[in-house]
Amino acid sequence: MTAALDALPPLREVIAAHDLSAKKGLGQNFLLDLNLTRRIARRAGDLSACDVLEIGPGPGGLTRAMLAEGARHVVAVERDPRFIPALAQIAAVADGRLTVLEGDALALDPVPHLRAPVRVVANLPYNIGTELLVRWLSPDRWPPFWSSLTLMFQREVADRIVAAPGSKAYGRLSLLAQWRTTPRIAFEIPARAFWPPPKVTSAVVHFERLDAPRFAADAATLSRIVGLAFGQRRKMLRSSLKPLGPHVEDILLAAGIPPTERAEQVPLEGFCRLARIVETRQL
Numbered sequence: 079m080t081a082a083l084d085a086l087p088p089l090r091e092v093i094a095a096h097d098l099s100a101k102k103g104l105g106q107n108f109l110l111d112l113n114l115t116r117r118i119a120r121r122a123g124d125l126s127a128c129d130v131l132e133i134g135p136g137p138g139g140l141t142r143a144m145l146a147e148g149a150r151h152v153v154a155v156e157r158d159p160r161f162i163p164a165l166a167q168i169a170a171v172a173d174g175r176l177t178v179l180e181g182d183a184l185a186l187d188p189v190p191h192l193r194a195p196v197r198v199v200a201n202l203p204y205n206i207g208t209e210l211l212v213r214w215l216s217p218d219r220w221p222p223f224w225s226s227l228t229l230m231f232q233r234e235v236a237d238r239i240v241a242a243p244g245s246k247a248y249g250r251l252s253l254l255a256q257w258r259t260t261p262r263i264a265f266e267i268p269a270r271a272f273w274p275p276p277k278v279t280s281a282v283v284h285f286e287r288l289d290a291p292r293f294a295a296d297a298a299t300l301s302r303i304v305g306l307a308f309g310q311r312r313k314m315l316r317s318s319l320k321p322l323g324p325h326v327e328d329i330l331l332a333a334g335i336p337p338t339e340r341a342e343q344v345p346l347e348g349f350c351r352l353a354r355i356v357e358t359r360q361l
Contacts, residue, residue, distance in 0.1 A: 082171035083146050092137050092164050093273075101158065107272040108136050109201055109230075114271055115143035118282055121264045122199045122228040125149035129192045131224070133183045133200040133210060136161055138168045140201055145172055153191045155179045183210060189223050196223055201230045204276070208235060208251070215254050216301070220291065227285040228264070236263050236281035243345045250308045253346050257292055257300070259285040293350035300353040307341035307349070314338045322356060329355055 089110045092098070098108075109115055118140060119125065126148040135141045135154040138161075144152050145168070152175060154165060162180055169176040177191055184206060202210060207229070214227060231239070234247075239255045240263055241247035255261045264282040269275040303319065310318040316337035319326045327337040333352040335344055344352075 080146055083142055083168075086142065086167060086171065089137050089139050090273075092167070096137075096160065096164050098137055098160055098164065106134075106136060106158070106203060107201075107274065107276050109139050109267070109271060110273055111271050112139060112143065114267060115140045116147065117265070118201075118228060118230070119143040119147040119149075119199065121282060121284055122197050123226060125197065125199075128195050128197045128225075129153060131155070131188055131192060131196060131198045131200075133198075134203045135165060135178075136201075137164050140199065141165065141168055141176065144199060145175060149175065151175050151177070151193070153177045153179060153188055155181060155183045155186060155188055157182050192223065194223070195225045197226045197228065198224045199228045204232060207231050211239075212251075212254065215258060216297070220258060220297075221287060221289055225287050227259070227287075228282065229285075230267065230280050230282050232276075233266060233279040233281045236283050239263075239283055243343055245342070248342045249311070250304050253300075253304050253349060255285065256346055257295075257350070259287055261285045291350075293347050295350040295353040296357045299357045300349060303353055303356060304341075304349055307344070311341045314340060315344070329359070 125144060127150060129151045130144050130149045132141060132152055132154045135156055141152060141154055154176065156162065156165060156178060159180060162178065165178045169178060179186060179188060179191065214222065214224065237247045238249060238251045239261050241252040262284050264284050267280045267282065269279060306321055307315060307318050314337065315330055315335065316327050322329060330337045333348060333355050335348050335352060
C-alpha cells in the first residue's frame with residue numbers, strides 16, 4: 079500500500095498535468111512538501127483505528143500522508159471539481175480506504191460516511207476555516223461526532239484560538255474553543271511551503287475534545303453573553319451587557335465580576351458563572 083502511494087507522481091506533476099491553478103476565491107493554497115503533510119498527519123495521533131474527515135484536499139498531499147500513516151479510512155470533501163480526477167488517482171491505490179465526496183463543506187453532511195471514532199484533519203481553505211471551526215465547536219449535542227481536530231489556520235486565527243485573558247487576541251473564538259476542547263498550537267508553517275505562497279504565516283492547531291464542557295453553562299446563554307461582551311470589547315461590561323436587563327451590575331457582582339471590567343479581562347470560568355446566573359434568572 080505505501081509503495082503504491084509512493085509510486086504516485088509528485089504533486090507538482092499532478093498539478094501541471096491537470097492544470098490545477100489555485101483559485102483565490104476558494105481560499106486555495108496547496109501544501110506540496112510531503113514531509114510537512116506527514117508531520118501534520120502524525121500530529122493528529124494514531125489514525126489506524128480512526129476514520130478521518132478532510133476538508134479541501136485539493137491535489138491530495140495531506141490525503142496521501144494520512145493514508146501513508148495508516149488511517150483506517152479517509153473521507154475527503156472537495157468543492158472544486160477540477161481536483162476530482164487527481165483524488166481518484168489516489169483512491170485507485172488506496173485499497174478502499176479513501177472516499178471522495180464532491181460538494182461544499184458548508185452544505186454537505188459527511189457524518190453518514192464516517193464510522194466512529196473520527197478525527198478531523200485538514201488544511202482548511204482560508205475563506206471558510208473559522209466558520210467550519212465554529213460549527214464543529216457548537217453542535218446541538220455534545221460530545222460531537224469527532225474526537226479531535228488537527229487544523230491549519232492563518233497564524234493570527236491560531237493565536238485567537240489559544241489566547242489567554244488579558245491579551246488582544248482573546249475573544250469569542252478563544253472562549254468557544256477552550257470551553258469544550260484543549261487547543262494547542264502544534265507548529266508553524268511558513269508561507270514559502272505553499273503554492274502559491276500566501277501573504278501570512280500559517281499554524282497547525284490540535285484540539286482534543288473534552289467529554290463535557292470545562293465549566294457548566296448553557297451553550298446558548300453563554301454564546302449570547304460572550305457575543306454581547308466582545309461585540310463592544312472596549313466598553314465596560316456594565317455597558318456592553320445592558321441588553322441583559324436593568325440589573326446587569328447586580329448580576330455581574332453576583333458572578334464575582336466587577337461591573338467596570340472589560341471583556342478581555344474575564345476568564346472562561348467567569349463567563350460560565352455569569353451564564354449560569356443569567357440562566358437561573360431567565361433573563
